[in-house]
Amino acid sequence: MCDLFDTLGPDAPTLLHGWTTRKMAAHLVLRERDPIAAPCLVLPGPPARFAERRTSDMVEHREFGWLVTRLRCGPPLGFFRVPWVRSFPSLNEFFVHHEDVRRANGLGPRADLTPAMQAALWRNVQRGSRYLSRRVRGVGLDIAWQGTGLRHTVRTGQATVELAGSPGELLLYLFGRRSAATVEVSGPAAAVAAIQEGRFGM
Template identity: 70%
Template structure:
């Protein structure tokens, strides 16, 4: 029988929208100065504004353009309307492609779900299904080299705590090892170092170097 479970990104999308409804439009997130209203608008803009979406990951004028479009979207739609459109999923096109859903979209919704959870006093999830854990680990392995590109002066290994899964992200004579569950590792790699529950092993120099590096996009 075919698997009837929804795709991983759809699970996180639905759970995040449920949480948005619980905490309301003005709740904090881990993103400095961002409310849940702004985060919902950001997620909608990413999928539905072909002009502004590429600017979300660019600095300078493109970033300011995306910011203006996000604010305009917040002004046009009340929070329930933003959530209704977000729940509906991406329109036909790029964001419906399977690899997009499994990789960047799963990352986007998982990380932002945790941005809201942890800023509002909710503990890390200890009950993620095994298939979700494996999907997140695949994404850690796929994205870790890019997300750690600013790391200099030490190598980096990443291990899934409690399992034999381990990858070398950056080779070096001296290396630090980042260890945790796949979701926590993903949060760390996306720059949520203060919130992520991970361990860092290695020489004092290697550990300090990892801790002082800005990970993420």
């Protein structure tokens, strides 16, 4: 991701409305290095606005190269060095935001993901799918790793929809990047419509 930042520069678009690569880098640095603002990134209302102000301050006062260098160094000692954090929330965060940058700049899905990375993403899809789909009501949901026979029931319902794709594409879909994710959606028409219109993500 840092190599891509270096290639694209600070003003390239991302899939997030209004976010440039500079703001993306600032967001990621703040997440790992600002112990006051970081928890506010996942909270609504005043905490979220506080985190946004801190991010804006970083965008305004820090050079893009400085942000990328800090990001490339990895997190400092503390919470974000905990193995579980690195393998679950941080892997999700960096994978999804890397794709936010790639796909907004005409780069497709990565073809170089190792089997170990695919397996790690599949574990995270299973771990996080119920929470990430929590706003979708009244519909059953299954996810399937296309081409492997691996499936996971997220929630049951009278009508069930299946999302099928590679682990990374499923993760993008569950994080709300529906239009950018290569995922097959199948099931009864009304249930599919509920899924396609539902809100996924954090």
